[in-house]
Amino acid sequence: MSDHTIPGVGADGRITLAHGGGGTAMRALIDGVFLRAFSDDPAAPQEDQARFAMADLAALGDRLAFTTDSFVVDPLEFPGGDIGTLAVCGTVNDLAVGGARPVALSAAFILAEGLDLAVVRRIAASMAACARAAGVRIVTGDTKVVPRGACDGLFVTTTGIGVIRPGCAISIASGRPGDVVIVNGMLGDHGAAILCARGDLALDVTLGSDCAPLNGLTEALLDAVPDVRCMRDATRGGLAGVLTELAEASLVTVRIDEAALPVRPEVAGVCEILGLDPLYLANEGKLAAVVPAAAADVALAAMRAHPLGRDAAVIGRLETAAPGRSAVHLANRFGGQRVVSMPSGEQLPRIC
Amino acid sequence: MSDHTIPGVGADGRITLAHGGGGTAMRALIDGVFLRAFSDDPAAPQEDQARFAMADLAALGDRLAFTTDSFVVDPLEFPGGDIGTLAVCGTVNDLAVGGARPVALSAAFILAEGLDLAVVRRIAASMAACARAAGVRIVTGDTKVVPRGACDGLFVTTTGIGVIRPGCAISIASGRPGDVVIVNGMLGDHGAAILCARGDLALDVTLGSDCAPLNGLTEALLDAVPDVRCMRDATRGGLAGVLTELAEASLVTVRIDEAALPVRPEVAGVCEILGLDPLYLANEGKLAAVVPAAAADVALAAMRAHPLGRDAAVIGRLETAAPGRSAVHLANRFGGQRVVSMPSGEQLPRIC
Incomplete structure (x- = not known):
């Protein structure tokens, strides 16, 4: 018609x-x-x-x-x-x-x-x-x-x-000290792509959104590691949003390593120019998974075997937090430490 | 807070x-x-x-x-x-x-x-x-x-x-010649209320929307008449929209009687002034139910016993249609007949 x-x-x-x-x-x-x-x-x-x-x-x-x-x-x-x-x-x-x-x-x-x-x-x-x-x-x-x-x-x-699936008990409140945090690939692609696509930044970069359905990847991960504690897709608010919620709901400290975060050089470049942090950029095909430390290698291998998990990486670990002191701590490339706060407002309106 | x-x-x-x-x-x-x-x-x-x-x-x-x-x-x-x-x-x-x-x-x-x-x-x-x-x-x-x-x-x-519920086989395609059509009350209240509420018509009428959850009424009707053929709420496009879809999907002629249509005098007045037809006005708490003729009295009694069905009325009947000739026919108060066409466009934008 x-x-x-x-x-x-x-x-x-x-x-x-x-x-x-x-x-x-x-x-x-x-x-x-x-x-x-x-x-x-x-x-x-x-x-x-x-x-x-x-x-x-x-x-x-x-x-x-x-x-x-x-x-x-x-x-x-x-x-x-x-x-x-x-x-x-x-x-x-x-x-x-x-x-x-x-x-x-x-x-x-x-x-x-x-x-x-x-x-x-x-x-x-x-x-x-x-x-x-x-x-x-x-x-x-x-x-x-x-x-x-x-x-x-x-x-x-x-x-x-x-x-x-029966027996699956995934929850944002299920993280335990000792667990590891894995992401399935490059962070911030969607946010950076939308920024560039708006065309009012005069950036000479074409970045593609990472927009993808993750159910094949999550099935593969759950098949390999049935006791995954928690998974969250890192959309609005980025990985920072997910990890701060995880820390709060699971009453733990999440310690992440900046050097381990997978970020494309182009995205890092856009962030540097604009004063943005890839940790807060939206993703539409990225998740953070929390798994018991003993299952980390199996989880990583299962994710890397999937096309949407080829760049999967362990980026941090959960630790015991004193009562009321749950937080996300980032170790930067120069040996320093900073607290990653929950995003407060809107970095990029209408990102999704 | x-x-x-x-x-x-x-x-x-x-x-x-x-x-x-x-x-x-x-x-x-x-x-x-x-x-x-x-x-x-x-x-x-x-x-x-x-x-x-x-x-x-x-x-x-x-x-x-x-x-x-x-x-x-x-x-x-x-x-x-x-x-x-x-x-x-x-x-x-x-x-x-x-x-x-x-x-x-x-x-x-x-x-x-x-x-x-x-x-x-x-x-x-x-x-x-x-x-x-x-x-x-x-x-x-x-x-x-x-x-x-x-x-x-x-x-x-x-x-x-x-x-x-088990055994319930309601469908817009299930109407059969001989079935009767019942509505649960006054037609057009929502459309007329929104028109008046917009305030740009200088109408000195306050009409209330009929907005109501109908699940109590439908449960009561299904308890009384388990073989209800079809129910539809008459929202955008009004009763005309529902009945024309019914005729088309069930391959029948729907014959309705204008004198039997329950319409408040205030709504009829608004329609007369503005050249609108209550059959096409939106409702948000009205449904048309199609039931076998033998169950019409029981259905009507069950609806009238419910607060949202007090003004329920039989408004028409389904008849055999020649192939390709499904339609809605309205008998007006003066003995005339007209075909009720499917609404084509938008009588009242943003009615719901």
């Missing part, structure tokens, strides 16, 4: 308020763009809900996981991904780092009147491709259109359900 | 970009407003996902239902509700009309920089109250903040999971 056969889209190929009105124009947009991209059976009667046999879910594990995120990234498209891949990866990863196998996603779109339909098509296509790569289906959704000026282009909210 | 003790909120009590940054200001907003309103245990470690024992879900039924909606209503607050009650009711109702018992909701907020924190608090409080009334918990969420001008106040996306 070409853009022109979707009622409500004019010769200029742009979204109109009619596409959010609950009538024929909206149906045409959903059928012609979203169902066409996401559904195995676009002609099936459209119910307002997706359904799953409980027996099929129970065959995957003993607990259901449920998570949601809105995405408002600016620009909508950037090297390495777009708002759609970000949304699919973000929700898949929130499920995966909790030990869940992602089963299905919903996708709710808020579109601005005047948005180019071709952009919507590209974003839907990349969401579909990303979902396929993650082995997850986009099964239900919603479309709203707001007048020009009431929303900046396109926002999408993805919600995911997944099933947690 | 007063507004002033939430970091990032100035003396003017307004949201700043820091509240979406993934750091301490965002944590404070989530802890001080959202968890305070929604959580039984606000001090528990914050995981990025909510979890449910599969055995508890399986005890409720044999299928999981999953549905999502974004809400962009303007104004945010109106007689009879606000964007928060709308979001909770909308998602609860999408689950309920599929025969599911709602179990849990997620809530993802997109806030504009400069939004009054007091508004956010009020909306969170009414979501919590509405969720309590519906017997459902808000278990996970997300908060993004976009710069002034990139979003018009506050958008919220709610996603729900529920469990469908």
